[in-house]
Amino acid sequence: MAYSYYAYTPSHTAALVFAILFSITNAATVAQWIRYRAWVWLVMVVAGFMESLGYIVRTVSTKNPDKKGLFVAQFCLIVLAPVLMAAACYVIFGRIVYRVVPVESRTTKFLWVPPGFITTIFVTCDIVALLLQLGGAVLVSGTQPTQSNVQQRIQTGKNIALAGLAIQIACFGFFSIIALRFHFISKQFDKRLADKTTDETTEDEKYIMVNETQRKVLKNWRPLLRVINVACILILIRSIYRVCDFALGKSGYLEQHEWPAYVFDAAMMLPTLAIFVYWHPGKYLPYLGFRLPKSRRENL
Template identity: 20%
Template sequence: MSEPKHNGILKYEPSLVGNVAMGAIYAIEGLLFLYYIARHKNKWALCLPIGALASAAGFFLRLMMDPDNFKLTLYIAQQALVVISPSAFLAFNYMLYGRFIIAIDPEFGVDKAQSRSEKSRYSFIPPRIVGRTFIWSDAITFFIQMSAGGLQASGAKNNPSLVNLGDKMFLVGVSAQGISYCLFTTLLTVAVRRLIKEKQRTRVAQQKQSWLGLDRNTAMIAGSFYASSLFIIIRSIYRVVEFTQGYQGELISKEIYLFVLDAVPLVLAIGVWAINWPTVLLDRIAVQICPRLRSTFRE
């Protein structure tokens, strides 16, 4: 994590300790998530370990980068893995939202004829289309960022204007991704707020109250959702500021910012699910409210 002293697209020597450490942590999390998925048969959650292992590969690839001997393909690969693969973490939260609504709303899913258009009293958007809607948004911003990385790398040696265009495209991509996730967090907040109001009004879960009238398992998954979202938003703000500053900016010039404001927040964003695997909590909630829903969370 030395001071910037190179004039190429990479302005520092990648830190051996920092990149190995971050790569190892991501790899451990990815393997742990694979274990959870195999144990609980949660195939829908595969995006989480895939994203974690891809991020691990990205940090390990960074060790091969030489700022004085620039290789275009290597730069594009590590950029895609480190900057873009975390889109999988957002996708996991998006898909988890619908399952969370199913767990807390026993009336949802009763009318099979309504299918995707069925609404829940907790969600102002039909839960079954929330995941698809935000994942499509994520996919679009993913391809914008991929294209931006290609432009940056293509113009790295002798075309500053191409690099500048890549920076602007990256800014559009990460900004749109951040706005999309903030909208999703608003949707989650509405659902949790409505649930809390209902619990307080009906005085449900007077025994073993945990947080504002919610039972312990519901409070844990809601709290984990918010913790994960907070770290994702911190990372999004960092990326927006980084690309706003541009190619000569402070944030892109020192590797320490990548570790502290990107890698660590994302490690924590998915780390909350390593501590509280969500389908375990959803199963417990379903047992209390409506046991017929348990198998739903594995689909």
């Protein structure tokens, strides 16, 4: 019998189903990205491509379990894609803060992090976590039992990946608390926005006066903040699962059975991608270019 990199018999059907679902959802993500010209949302588009490609490669890998390249590719793509999804949440939250919080309230005391570096701080943590997880994932998934130092390589790879996951959970957990807290404390700005709303306001969009100039604000931004909070919960569940997976190692229950990977990873990340298709940031925020406009310091 040929050697298999899987500790179980991988399901071809399950991999194919998720490959199709992720591909469809990512196609919608790309369409919305172009429709709303939400260029900063590229990070979520890339994450969607990684999930889609990951499960497509896994579908092929289930028929070729002895192929190291296929196994490593699908493992790395699936493990790393959620890191970019977390980064997308950071970016959009930063844009909400810019759009909603007046200049005088954009303080570290109010937001718990330096307001001008919200995205930079958390994305930097994400990059460090991604690189560590990538290195650990490659080392663990690519190790064969025939290698002389197999146990040392697996343990080293596991420790590296765990360090990356620990950084991700710590930073993303802190971010989740900040986002949830902001959901409540930002209500103090609702009256201020309402007072500035002009007569041109319609059901789908409203206009406010900023420095004697009329500016458009698309719909109510609160649904988008709620979606970010839901995405945080899903990503945290998946990250905790991966920590347990790496901690238990190849002989652990999570590595010996396939269903947890689909329940606690695939089934968490698919809705994370899907909910942003319906509640796309472009529906709620008027500007999603790569750089904030020069007027970013103005009050709304």
